[in-house]
Amino acid sequence: MNLLEKLDTNERLNLEDGMALYELDLFTLGQYANARRRALHQDKAFFNINRHINPTNICKDICKFCAFSANRKNPNPYTMSHEEILGILDNSVKNGITEVHVVSAHNPDAGFEWYMEIFSKIKARFPALHVKAMTAAEINFLATEYKLSFEEVIGKMIEYGVDSMPGGGAEIFDEKVREYICKGKVSSAEWLQIHELWHKRGHESNATMLFGHVEKREHRIDHMLRLRDLQDKTGGFNAFIPLVYQRDNNYLHVEDFLSSTEILKTYAISRLMLDNIAHIKAYWATSTINLALVALEYGADDLDGTIEAEAIQSAAGASSAHGLKLETFLELIETSGFTPVQRDSLYNEIQIYK
Numbered sequence: 001m002n003l004l005e006k007l008d009t010n011e012r013l014n015l016e017d018g019m020a021l022y023e024l025d026l027f028t029l030g031q032y033a034n035a036r037r038r039a040l041h042q043d044k045a046f047f048n049i050n051r052h053i054n055p056t057n058i059c060k061d062i063c064k065f066c067a068f069s070a071n072r073k074n075p076n077p078y079t080m081s082h083e084e085i086l087g088i089l090d091n092s093v094k095n096g097i098t099e100v101h102v103v104s105a106h107n108p109d110a111g112f113e114w115y116m117e118i119f120s121k122i123k124a125r126f127p128a129l130h131v132k133a134m135t136a137a138e139i140n141f142l143a144t145e146y147k148l149s150f151e152e153v154i155g156k157m158i159e160y161g162v163d164s165m166p167g168g169g170a171e172i173f174d175e176k177v178r179e180y181i182c183k184g185k186v187s188s189a190e191w192l193q194i195h196e197l198w199h200k201r202g203h204e205s206n207a208t209m210l211f212g213h214v215e216k217r218e219h220r221i222d223h224m225l226r227l228r229d230l231q232d233k234t235g236g237f238n239a240f241i242p243l244v245y246q247r248d249n250n251y252l253h254v255e256d257f258l259s260s261t262e263i264l265k266t267y268a269i270s271r272l273m274l275d276n277i278a279h280i281k282a283y284w285a286t287s288t289i290n291l292a293l294v295a296l297e298y299g300a301d302d303l304d305g306t307i308e309a310e311a312i313q314s315a316a317g318a319s320s321a322h323g324l325k326l327e328t329f330l331e332l333i334e335t336s337g338f339t340p341v342q343r344d345s346l347y348n349e350i351q352i353y354k
């Protein structure tokens, strides 16, 4: 069966098919991805009202692509107090957020309790707020630092109030690329193992892929296939998020940056390859809001959220430092021809804006 026949009949695609998809012209590829996206979600564009908090940027790791951690290029180390975090959330909750997204660097001086008590204090003050927190990389860091098993760290996360896990730290699973861009951080196998353990405890997570740096197309397809295999086992990923590499203030010397065509093709291909993950998120903080809106025609169905504030991508040049106002967000989605659907963190629909 040739590739187009496979696409027409929704056959599962393999590595060779994924590579061949990149050779299709953008219009043809987009038509197939858009058809799949509309069959799943019609003209809905999902988003949530959320706040990102990055409590510390002090990190024992040295990922080459990172502009967030405190180092020579970003000599502003900080660690927030829990009171500071709760104070920020007082305002954010008044503004209507339903989710707080907490991701930290790997700070060996902060202490295990500092990491965990953030969550219990948030839950104590805002019981209805969904806490999305702790990447697999953070879990691996805490397990290594405090000589705990992954199961033990996950058990503590649940005990302290984490509801779901973000997808960060996946970067690119190919071991050679990973060795070059983020040596020493959680391995691919560990990242997948941690998410599998989290899913087995009955919780959901996101999965990411950082692309547009030194990886090749085949590494992206391989990354998607490893996620698809785990999803077949657990069903615990609710969204896949291709993150576009940000070029500023880091130590990864990338000469060629991706074209918008290549970025849109990657969204479209992820929609077609990941037949078992419900949502493809165009995280506008890394793609720009304009390209994210176009991506809604190329397989993506989710734009993350209003964000409100964000430190990790904006440190590397993204325009997400201050988020987007809800009215602006709604207007942008509507004028792009889609129906904005406010969702909760697990994709239950809260409000459809017609």
Ligand code: SF4
Pocket: 059, 060, 061, 062, 063, 066, 067, 068, 069, 104, 105, 106, 137, 182, 185
């Ligand atoms: S990407 Fe995360 S783990 Fe890597 S250096 Fe930056 S903050 Fe640390």
